[in-house]
Amino acid sequence: MDVASDRLLKTFRLRSTPSRQEILYLFLKKNYALSHGDIEKEINNALDRVTVYRTLKTFLDKGLVHKVLDDEGSLKYALCNEACSVAGHHHDHVHFKCTRCGQTNCLNIEVPTIKLPKGYKADEMNLLIQGICERCA
Numbered sequence: 742m743d744v745a746s747d748r749l750l751k752t753f754r755l756r757s758t759p760s761r762q763e764i765l766y767l768f769l770k771k772n773y774a775l776s777h778g779d780i781e782k783e784i785n786n787a788l789d790r791v792t793v794y795r796t797l798k799t800f801l802d803k804g805l806v807h808k809v810l811d812d813e814g815s816l817k818y819a820l821c822n823e824a825c826s827v828a829g830h831h832h833d834h835v836h837f838k839c840t841r842c843g844q845t846n847c848l849n850i851e852v853p854t855i856k857l858p859k860g861y862k863a864d865e866m867n868l869l870i871q872g873i874c875e876r877c878a
């Protein structure tokens with residue numbers, strides 16, 4: 742049993758189950774955005790697709806992880822900061838995808854304000870920068 746993931750589940754008032762612990766532990770350990778496929782591979786397919794999908798959905802709804810739109814329209818997930826809760830997500834930060842190692846990270850930089858044409862209303866914004874990360878530079 743992993744203490745950090747267990748504590749985090751408690752903070753978010755989520756029942757601690759082996760699958761939740763395992764997936765959360767992975768996010769804590771990896772520290773970069775993970776796709777559905779990444780997760781399945783990392784846990785050696787120990788959990789079936791539906792369980793992974795449901796767990797991610799729960800984490801998403803509770804404000805534990807947020808969606809990261811990767812290149813080619815694929816979806817990844819990354820841990821949120823403490824500002825997020827079941828009431829909603831509170832961050833508009835930039836994501837950075839390294840074209841060398843393929844990792845996508847949350848950057849502690851806010852997405853700049855973009856003035857939309859009249860009549861347009863933004864609900865969410867995604868900004869993905871691609872390049873070389875600090876580890877690969």
Ligand SMILES: [Zn+2]
Binds near residue numbers: 830
């Ligand atoms: Zn969030």
Ligand SMILES: [Zn+2]
Binds near residue numbers: 842874875877
């Ligand atoms: Zn890299």
Ligand SMILES: [Zn+2]
Binds near residue numbers: 809819834835848
């Ligand atoms: Zn992020």
